[in-house]
Amino acid sequence: MNFLETLTGAWRRNNSLLCVGLDPDLEKIPDHLRSLKSPLFEFNRAIIDLTSDLVCAYKPQTAFYAAIGLERDLEQTIAYIHDQHRGIPVILDAKRGDIGSTAGLYAQEVFDRYKADAVTVNPYLGRDALDPFLDRRDKGVIILCRTSNPGASDIQDLEVKGEKLYRVVARKAAQEWNRNGNVLLVVGATYPRELGEIRALVGNMTFLVPGIGAQGGDLEKAVINGKTQDGTGMIINSSRGIIYAGGGKDFARAAREAALRLKDEINRYR
């Protein structure tokens, strides 16, 4: 099964568009985990075990592991999801982008070393920087389009012949870069109007939607504007709002409750 087939299976089976962002911070995880050999993995494992029936995907962000040299915990986390919770795809949020020959090595890092099912990539370097990812037909390639941060407008809103740059990127993604049907877009929930606009431009392409919760996106508007006609088409990510919902020994149970609430809230607007 390719990434989009696996994702569609998870959407249906768990009746969920929710993605949990596995962004563990050594300073925020419960004390009793900090001294373990693989603290980030152990934190993730507990959360995965109690949320895998509620989500359509997991999304670890590479920076959390790379900042402190715990790439091993990232490898373990992805392997654990694949081994113990088959059918839930893993998106590696790496935002890679480099010239062709180097992009091939990043594709190797993401898909062969970490064995992720999909990856986020940056479009600024153009087509040949995306090709080594796009060529992996069974993998998802999630291109940054309109990101969720305040500075997104600096470059992404520049007008190119009367049309904002993020719209140009969306159209290129849909019309030029999606030859293998494995392209998705990142569109932040913090810009629900743009979500609707991009949906109108690209048909049924799937969106990865960060920015709800801590970043302040409006969930109702985001779902209404971003969904496809069949009520799917979105992978709605929450990281901090889920994984730090509670502290202490019961952190994973608190995460489950937060995930369940958010899943249900999303479903009310689908």
Next chain:
Amino acid sequence: MNFLETLTGAWRRNNSLLCVGLDPDLEKIPDHLRSLKSPLFEFNRAIIDLTSDLVCAYKPQTAFYAAIGLERDLEQTIAYIHDQHRGIPVILDAKRGDIGSTAGLYAQEVFDRYKADAVTVNPYLGRDALDPFLDRRDKGVIILCRTSNPGASDIQDLEVKGEKLYRVVARKAAQEWNRNGNVLLVVGATYPRELGEIRALVGNMTFLVPGIGAQGGDLEKAVINGKTQDGTGMIINSSRGIIYAGGGKDFARAAREAALRLKDEINRYR
């Protein structure tokens, strides 16, 4: 000393604008190194020891280490340059770019974990994604402007109110993002006309210039168009053309000869 001061010292002391790209590929390094515990580091060390009087900087590319899980070799390489060849700055070619909170972790990865002196970053996410890097006043922040690859034109040449996007990025970098005086630009040697244009836009800002050698850039035009009035302002990178100049036991000596030739050729055009 901050990055630009260290760089200026190396330019003068070694009379060189040459940067050697430390991009070791396990399949291309000599056989006798492959079975060592730290094969990429050992390869780099030999090259560093024989070229450190000929260069103004070293530039390891993270993908070569990350693709095969040898981050440790990257850490060792940077530590070795700082310990044994003080005064030669290290640019980590990571092309990072993520939203503010995550960008802070990438800055931690690059500057605290790896202890690089400068880093390449992607401007697509805008100001707040750059801030955690820009805030590190003693470090260099090298923003992708006009990259050296064939697909660079897909996004970077889009016209924003009659002006190409890479020019908008260059101006924003010079006027809005350089509050701490630590911003540089990536401008590929494969586009010498654009090098001259960007030089005219941004005054004495320093350029990291990839794309000579294997990528086919015209060195003479690149230097003439890219240099500042005092004959500096450029960090001209070569990777494959130097590090794979020769094979077998004498690989490092061949690298030295190639570096010397290239340094001298650059100096003829300054």
